[in-house]
Amino acid sequence: MATTVEVLADAFKESGTNFIVGHPGGESVELMEAARQRDMRFILMKQEVAGAMMAATWGDITGAPGVCLSTRGPGAANMVNGVAHASLDRAPLIVLTDRYSTPEHETGLRQRIDHLAMMAPLVKWGTTLDARVVRTQVARAMRTTTAPAPGPVQFDIPQSETKKEAGELKMAPPLMPDAAYAEPDRAGLKRIKDKIDAASKPILLAGMGILWDRASDELVALAERLGAPVLTTSKVKGAIPEDHPLRAGCIIGGLIERKLVNEADLIITLGLDGIELQPKPWPYTLPVVALSNTMTLEALVPAEFEVLGNLKSLVHALAEDCVEGQGWGEPAAKTFRDDVVQALNTPSKGLSPQRAMEVCRAVLPRDTIATCDAGASRLLVVQKWQSYGPREFLTSNGLGSMGYAVPGALGARMAHPDRPVVAFTGDGGFMMAVAELQTAVREKLPITVVVLDDEEIGLIRIKQEIKGIGKYGVGIGGMDWESLARGFGAEGVTVHTENELQDALSKAKHTEQVTVIAAKIDGSGYVDQFNALREL
Known part of the structure; x- marks a missing residue:
């Protein structure tokens, strides 16, 4: 027994x-x-x-x-x-x-x-x-x-x-019964299909439900059928490959995305969970229809009606049955991407966080899995790092917790033992999880940790500056990153320039060792970036 x-x-x-x-x-x-x-x-x-x-x-x-x-x-x-x-x-x-x-x-x-x-x-x-x-x-x-x-x-x-004999059942329930989802009734989809067919400029807003039902391919097929631009939440980065011409970018709850959304005449949400949105009222007056795999209870998204079911099946059916779109999505998505790039390209006195992210994306392999911590640098990582498949970008979004990137990277390495894994974190977030470097080394889970070191809790300094309050209580600084890494048995290097960062990344991607790369960045552009992209 x-x-x-x-x-x-x-x-x-x-x-x-x-x-x-x-x-x-x-x-x-x-x-x-x-x-x-x-x-x-x-x-x-x-x-x-x-x-x-x-x-x-x-x-x-x-x-x-x-x-x-x-x-x-x-x-x-x-x-x-x-x-x-x-x-x-x-x-x-x-x-x-x-x-x-x-x-x-x-x-x-x-x-x-x-x-x-x-x-x-x-x-x-x-x-x-x-x-x-x-x-x-x-x-x-x-x-x-x-x-x-x-x-x-x-x-x-x-x-x-713990050591008692487990009770027996005449017929024990299976742990996970096989779930078979019936094909959706095409007649039952007529209302949403008619609404989509009547729109000349639909836009897709994709949330986590797409991942729960493994419907990323169907999302792409629907976007291509409608010629519609796609915005995803940060948790869903990569569900549409981020070099796809219809990929616009990420929903961050800021002013910059409103220009794109307001050009549309219909918002179609797919698996959008209210926890993924900024805690502020819905900013659009456009009609909204929703496809969901579980009933939306929070009333945060004012959908005219909501179609419930397995998203893989629902989205596939719509991608087959909806009339082809008028092709507004590609130029609209490109304009949005260009606007984001321009907003982020603020002047810098040294290595800027945005250029650091561009170097990382250029050097690291296409199939790299990335984790991202909370903090000021997260805005740059979300916008500048590109992912090309679902669940290839991982972050704490609903909770927004610091200290996630390193343990998240260890979980990703367990799931993908043959793929490179990089953790992007600020110096504050990294210090909250620094002891897990020893876990990575001891358990032979090689990851690369890129610490964007601005010597402060940057997001709070930004809020102080926007509110006209002097910088106080947010300084970190003074870390000997190389000695710290070596103390845990990892490789460590500090970089100050793009070339040094490129060299460090190139070396790290060819090794099976845990590596800490501390990039000394100039965060002076954060306030302008936040003002351009997001309401604080």
């Missing part, structure tokens, strides 16, 4: 996730042993929050839920930000928290936190593991975490349950 932890380990492996990440406690060791016996990998993280972000990124890319664990009390509390990332960035994640056995939990106070209550606002479902019904609990967890919109689920695991 299988024990509860053996049931868990078997389920994780069957779902496609052959590893667990985190920082264990005493109650975790039985689960770790069960994983070892099944040739599963355990990756010891230095911070629980980084473990959750790494596992969530694996879930993002593969669709199989990542698995992270922590000890009780302080470990679970420290993991909260990573769980919040999975929640607001819609990543399938199974969160395991150690817990005292019931008598100790009910009578003791030390290290006792109500983990379920703490995580409840962030998870789609949370429960206490019970050996008698663990098989049903696991099946429910797998379905809940992966169903649109994906997100985290939590198991609180009492010590007393």
